[in-house]
Amino acid sequence: MTDRPLDAAERSGIVRDGVAVGIATGAYGIGFGAVSVASGLGIAQTCVLSLLMFTGASQFALVGVIAAGGAPLSGAATALLLGTRNTLYGLRMAPLLRWRGWRRAAAAHILIDESTAMAVNRPTTEGARLGFTTTGLAVFVLWNLATAVGAFAGEAVGDPRTFGLDAAVGAAFLALLWPRLKDDRNILVAVLGAAVALTMVPITAAGVPVLAAGGVAVLVGVLSGRGGPAGPTARPGRSARDAGGEP
C-alpha cells in the first residue's frame, strides 16, 4: 500500500467505472421493486428495504420468503444470513479504506458486492476510497430510483399471476445464484440446499425450509475443511468476482 496521489486520468477512470456499475445495477432494482410488490409488500415497505437494508440478495430473500407464505421474521432471518457476506467484505476493505468514526459508519451503509469489487484491487488508499465511494453512491442512487419504478409498475399490474410475475421471483434467484455455481462443491451445496428445502416444505412452516438449507452450507463448510482438497489457502481473494451483479 502506497500513498501516491492519483492523477486526473486515473481519477476519472475510477469514477466512470463506478457510475457504469451503478447503471448496470439499476436493472436489478426494477426487478426487485416489481417482485417485492408482487410478493405482497407495500410500495413504502419496498422502498424502505432498498433505502435502509441496501443489499440486494438479502432484500430479494426477505420478499421471497414472504411470497412463499413465510412469517416476516423467517424472511428477516434469511436476509440476515445472506447479509453475513458483507461482514467478510468489510474485513477485507477495512485495512484498504482506513476510515474511522463517522466516515466508517457511513461507508458501512454502502458496503456491498459492487463497491467492494471496484475498490479491493486498487493499489492505493486514495484509489480504493474513490472506487468504493463512487460505486457505492452510484449504485445507491440508481438502485433506489429503480426500486421505486419497479414497485409502481408492479402495483399497476395487480395480481402477480396475470403476467407471470410469480415466475419472475424464481428466475431472479437463479440469476443471483448463477455466477456462484463455479466449482463442484458449490454446485453440490446448491443441489443439497434445494433438496433439503423441498423436503421440508410439506412438514414445516413456510420460511423454515430456506433457513434449513443454510444448515447445509454450515455442514459442508465445516466438513470439507477436514483433510479435503479445499484447504485453508485454496480460496484467496473471493470478494471481487461479482461486479455488475446485485448490490
Add this chain to the structure above:
Amino acid sequence: MWAAILLACAGCYALKLAGLSLPERVLNHPTVERVADLIPVALLAALVAVQVFSDGQSLTLDARVLGLGFAVVALLLRMPFLVVVVGASVVAALARLA
C-alpha cells in the same frame, strides 16, 4: 411486517459495520470463510426451489417451471438480468393462457 423489515435492515447494517470494525484476523479462519462463501449458494438454491416448486405447504408443478426453464436457457446464453426475469414471466404467463 414493518417490525421484521426494520429489524432486518438494522441487522444487515450491523453486519456491514462489524466487518469494517472487527480485527482482520477473524477472516483468517478458513472454516469461517468457507461457510460464509457457501451460505449464499445454499440459500439462493433453496429459494429457487421453494419459489418454483411449492405452493404453500404442498409441492407443485405448474407454469413457473417453464419460466425457470427459460431462465436457465437465458443464463446459459449470458442474457442480462432483466431479460432473464421478464422472459421467465412472459413464458409462465403464456403457458397459463395456452
